[in-house]
Amino acid sequence: MKKATMVHVISMPAVNLCLICIIAVSLRSVLDEAELLPFDIKTKRFSLKQPLANNAAKETAIMDIGEELLHFLFPEVLVCIKYLISKNEGTGQMEQRRDFLQLLLELGEQDGAATSISIRQVKAMIADILVGGTDTTSTMVEWVMAELMQRLEAMRKVNEELTEFVSLDSLVEESHLPKLHYLDTVIKDTFRLHPALPFLVPRCPSQSSTVGGYYIPKGCMVWLNVWVIHRDPKIWENPLEFQPERFLNESSNLDYSGNNFNYIPFGSGRRICARFPLAEKSLMYILASLLHSFEWKLPHGTELEFSDNFGIVTKKLNPTVAVPTPGLSNFELYTK
Numbered sequence: 339m340k341k342a343t344m345v346h347v348i349s350m351p352a353v354n355l356c357l358i359c360i361i362a363v364s365l366r367s368v369l370d371e372a373e374l375l376p377f378d379i380k381t382k383r384f385s386l387k388q389p390l391a392n393n394a395a396k397e398t399a400i401m402d403i404g405e406e407l408l409h410f411l412f413p414e415v416l417v418c419i420k421y422l423i424s425k426n427e428g429t430g431q432m433e434q435r436r437d438f439l440q441l442l443l444e445l446g447e448q449d450g451a452a453t454s455i456s457i458r459q460v461k462a463m464i465a466d467i468l469v470g471g472t473d474t475t476s477t478m479v480e481w482v483m484a485e486l487m488q489r490l491e492a493m494r495k496v497n498e499e500l501t502e503f504v505s506l507d508s509l510v511e512e513s514h515l516p517k518l519h520y521l522d523t524v525i526k527d528t529f530r531l532h533p534a535l536p537f538l539v540p541r542c543p544s545q546s547s548t549v550g551g552y553y554i555p556k557g558c559m560v561w562l563n564v565w566v567i568h569r570d571p572k573i574w575e576n577p578l579e580f581q582p583e584r585f586l587n588e589s590s591n592l593d594y595s596g597n598n599f600n601y602i603p604f605g606s607g608r609r610i611c612a613r614f615p616l617a618e619k620s621l622m623y624i625l626a627s628l629l630h631s632f633e634w635k636l637p638h639g640t641e642l643e644f645s646d647n648f649g650i651v652t653k654k655l656n657p658t659v660a661v662p663t664p665g666l667s668n669f670e671l672y673t674k
């Protein structure tokens with residue numbers, strides 16, 4: 339007999355991960371004002387310190403605050419980082435395998451070299467990756483699920499595609515992902531309507547310039563409003579409608595590379611999301627698995643609504659709640 343359970347599509351810790359992003363993003367500009375406000379764990383407040391003399395002092399201060407905040411908000415992230423580092427150092431894995439962490443640790447060993455980095459910088463980079471990649475991904479999974487449960491025709495097409503390419507007697511594998519074109523368009527149009535970082539990361543030009551007739555003074559903070567670009571009626575037909583088919587035209591260059599400025603959910607240029615290809619794959623994989631293995635319905639008598647909870651990462655104001663029912667032909671697949 340099929341068993342149904344009600345679940346939150348995504349359950350995240352109550353503390354919003356975007357706090358760390360705010361710190362990472364805005365600290366540089368705060369520090370440029372020469373006053374530093376370090377975070378006091380006991381009082382949970384920022385306290386005033388002396389102006390910082392040079393860039394090295396600012397970098398150290400950024401890491402001090404980042405580490406303190408990590409301790410306070412995400413102790414498990416730090417424990418995880420420390421574990422990974424000690425595991426790599428302790429077991430002689432260095433010689434056998436060269437993964438990202440190992441490369442970072444090797445850079446740390448080059449005494450005096452220009453590329454040498456400290457263990458604190460290694461930790462900061464790994465924390466960046468863990469933090470930058472978690473809240474964004476889970477938020478997007480939730481938005482896609484909500485859009486699909488609202489547009490049953492699109493859900494039907496996704497399910498048909500999954501049944502054709504994966505089949506009901508197997509689980510989704512990485513090799514299936516390139517074949518799931520319709521799911522890809524669903525994710526893309528969800529990114530258009532609900533970009534996870536609607537203002538990207540702010541820019542600070544090192545030279546004054548004029549762009550599109552606007553004078554941008556050196557040193558100012560520039561926020562790009564991607565949310566508005568993605569809903570601009572001059573660019574998009576029926577911009578407020580969820581229409582995945584608009585991405586079926588392959589000649590439109592509407593991918594995640596940031597080369598078409600009409601569509602930049604992962605940003606563009608030198609500061610484009612550092613791991614957008616990984617994010618693209620993870621999203622496809624998570625969503626394909628959820629949608630292939632279960633049939634999703636709203637709890638009886640409830641309706642979806644799509645208000646934003648504005649933030650650095652823009653989530654749904656009201657979490658999506660859905661009821662999954664197993665749909666695979668062989669129940670043992672769920673225990674794998």
Ligand code: HEM
Binds near residue numbers: 466534539605609613
């Ligand atoms: C759905 C998932 C994700 C979304 C929507 C997303 C979005 C973004 C955006 C919009 C930016 C700013 C780009 C700009 O201002 O031009 C960014 C930056 C960044 N992302 Fe992602 N991201 C995601 C997943 C990830 C993952 C999985 C990682 C790492 C494993 C990651 C690491 C980073 C880092 C390190 C930066 C800063 C890059 C820099 O400033 O040079 N992100 N991301």
